[in-house]
Amino acid sequence: MQRFTDLKVWQRSHALTLELYRISSAFPTDERFGLVSQLRRAAVSVPSNIAEGSKRTHAKEYARFLNIAEGSAAEARYLIILSRDLGFLSGAQAGSILTEIDEIARMLHALRKTVERDA
Numbered sequence: 001m002q003r004f005t006d007l008k009v010w011q012r013s014h015a016l017t018l019e020l021y022r023i024s025s026a027f028p029t030d031e032r033f034g035l036v037s038q039l040r041r042a043a044v045s046v047p048s049n050i051a052e053g054s055k056r057t058h059a060k061e062y063a064r065f066l067n068i069a070e071g072s073a074a075e076a077r078y079l080i081i082l083s084r085d086l087g088f089l090s091g092a093q094a095g096s097i098l099t100e101i102d103e104i105a106r107m108l109h110a111l112r113k114t115v116e117r118d119a
Contacts, residue, residue, distance in 0.1 A: 004054040009107040013046040013069075016100050020076070023097075027088045035088070039079040045072035046104065059119035066112040073105045 004010050020043045024036045046069045053065025077098060084094035 002054075004051045007050065007054075007111070009104060009111055010047050010050045012100070012107070013043075013050065013073075013104050016097070016104065017043040017047060020097070023089065023093065024083075027083070031088070035079065035083065035086075039076065039083070042072050042076040042079060045069065046076070046108075050108075059115050063112050063115045063119065066108055066115060070105060070108045070112065073101055073108060077101045077105075 017040075020039060024039055027036050049065045049069035049072065053062040053069075056062045056065065080089065080094050080097050080101065083089045084091060089097075
């Protein structure tokens with residue numbers, strides 16, 4: 001089994017999480033316990049579930065954690081759209097982040113399908 005830190009999808013989702021932490025630090029302070037917290041939790045959930053799932057003994061369990069990561073990526077996608085629409089992110093910032101989330105989601109889907117096939 002490959003180490004999760006060697007997976008490109010984990011590396012990219014970790015980098016995105018770091019970027020979302022940086023970007024969300026500029027959000028209004030009254031959003032600290034609202035949108036900022038929710039966005040950060042959704043972002044952290046993606047690489048966390050990849051890591052946790054990779055250590056499960058059965059491929060079916062790993063696939064379930066990858067599916068949870070996919071759901072968290074979708075949640076983060078919506079929260080970026082909301083942040084843009086509330087004026088906390090520019091259209092360009094949001095567009096760049098949404099493109100990366102979409103690519104990570106595709107990678108997660110492909111990895112999950114591979115893991116399920118091997119189950």
